[in-house]
Amino acid sequence: MLRVAIVGATGYTGCELLDILIGHPEVKITSLTAKLDAPIKIHDEFPRFKGRIDLPCTPLDAGEVARSSDLIFLSLPHGVSMKYAALFLKAGKKVIDLSADFRFADVGVFQQWYGIRHEQTGLLKEAVYGLPELHAERIRTARLIANPGCYPTGSILALAPLVKERVVELDGLVIDSKSGVTGAGRKASLPLSFGECNESFRAYKVGAHQHTPEIESELGILAGHALAIQFTPHLVPMNRGILTTAYARPLKETSTEEIINLYGRFYAKAPFVRVAAKGRLADTKDVWGLNYCDISIVVDNRTHRIVVISAIDNLVKGAAGQAVQNMNLMSGFPETMGLA
Numbered sequence: 001m002l003r004v005a006i007v008g009a010t011g012y013t014g015c016e017l018l019d020i021l022i023g024h025p026e027v028k029i030t031s032l033t034a035k036l037d038a039p040i041k042i043h044d045e046f047p048r049f050k051g052r053i054d055l056p057c058t059p060l061d062a063g064e065v066a067r068s069s070d071l072i073f074l075s076l077p078h079g080v081s082m083k084y085a086a087l088f089l090k091a092g093k094k095v096i097d098l099s100a101d102f103r104f105a106d107v108g109v110f111q112q113w114y115g116i117r118h119e120q121t122g123l124l125k126e127a128v129y130g131l132p133e134l135h136a137e138r139i140r141t142a143r144l145i146a147n148p149g150c151y152p153t154g155s156i157l158a159l160a161p162l163v164k165e166r167v168v169e170l171d172g173l174v175i176d177s178k179s180g181v182t183g184a185g186r187k188a189s190l191p192l193s194f195g196e197c198n199e200s201f202r203a204y205k206v207g208a209h210q211h212t213p214e215i216e217s218e219l220g221i222l223a224g225h226a227l228a229i230q231f232t233p234h235l236v237p238m239n240r241g242i243l244t245t246a247y248a249r250p251l252k253e254t255s256t257e258e259i260i261n262l263y264g265r266f267y268a269k270a271p272f273v274r275v276a277a278k279g280r281l282a283d284t285k286d287v288w289g290l291n292y293c294d295i296s297i298v299v300d301n302r303t304h305r306i307v308v309i310s311a312i313d314n315l316v317k318g319a320a321g322q323a324v325q326n327m328n329l330m331s332g333f334p335e336t337m338g339l340a
């Protein structure tokens with residue numbers, strides 16, 4: 001059994017990880033920690049775990065976490081993860097970091113978009129971007145995984161086949177994404193309180209969202225050169241889910257059937273990407289609590305655009321589920337174990 005720790009177990013992604021890992025046949029959860037003054041029972045924080053796991057959640061003691069586990073999930077805020085990742089790697093452990101701390105090879109990009117000084121730059125080269133649909137082989141042998149952001153997961157999977165196969169114009173890509181409120185984490189925040197966001201639907205950080213360079217960087221790798229992409233995020237008054245609509249101009253006339261076939265081939269070996277049949281449109285309801293990314297395609301020859309719609313659960317394929325998918329690959333387990 002793989003001994004696994006969750007650091008940041010009182011947050012949304014930590015809770016989701018625990019939910020998934022309790023049912024994983026090859027995992028023994030050995031440590032739950034958070035920023036606490038004293039130990040708590042995890043079911044006092046999340047009653048859903050009562051009778052399912054009997055492990056306290058304790059104040060984070062890195063030495064103790066390293067002693068008790070082989071692989072550590074860091075469900076921590078940006079800027080906090082980097083220090084712990086370095087400590088755990090030094091202790092010979094594998095680390096899957098859900099924050100953005102190791103998602104950029106270029107430290108300047110991270111520092112510019114996150115406004116945080118990176119203190120573990122030596123690890124940036126080693127970290128593998130944990131999107132299994134694009135990097136499975138490197139993930140298998142990695143010690144440090146930078147688990148992708150939620151918006152980038154839905155956006156990159158929506159556009160990767162078009163960019164990689166050179167089917168569309170690469171300047172002028174537009175991505176419009178809508179996320180549920182859990183995407184911002186569990187800590188209290190006035191704009192995210194019920195009274196502020198219920199019955200409201202708003203764009204935010206237009207042209208300035210920190211997930212933009214992550215999307216540009218991964219799609220840029222597929223394109224073979226740097227890309228500038230218009231990414232607009234929105235907050236929707238629902239708990240979970242991200243619906244992404246991407247717009248691209250085809251280089252030559254094509255059809256919905258042709259592009260659906262292209263996606264089918266591109267994701268033929270990706271167990272968690274489901275390409276919809278013509279006429280069906282992706283819906284966040286269909287992936288709620290699941291590790292799937294559903295993708296729909298419409299070619300609009302009137303406007304000369306390919307419209308790709310993807311749906312994920314931000315806490316599952318956009319975070320914890322994808323992290324477990326990465327753990328499976330790193331540990332030699334079937335990719336879908338504990339997730340399908």
Ligand SMILES: NC(=O)c1ccc[n+]([C@@H]2O[C@H](COP(=O)([O-])OP(=O)(O)OC[C@H]3O[C@@H](n4cnc5c(N)ncnc54)[C@H](OP(=O)(O)O)[C@@H]3O)[C@@H](O)[C@H]2O)c1
Binds near residue numbers: 014060100148
């Ligand atoms: N939410 C999503 O949909 C999503 C998707 C993809 C990636 N992510 C990323 O995943 C990470 C976790 O997100 P989240 O939504 O789970 O956040 P969250 O709900 O705010 O939880 C953060 C967790 O980190 C702990 N923590 C904070 N500062 C700490 C410190 N200095 N030392 C030890 N523990 C500390 C918190 O403990 P206390 O409760 O004790 O303060 C809590 O358990 C973030 O980097 C986020 O950007 C989130």
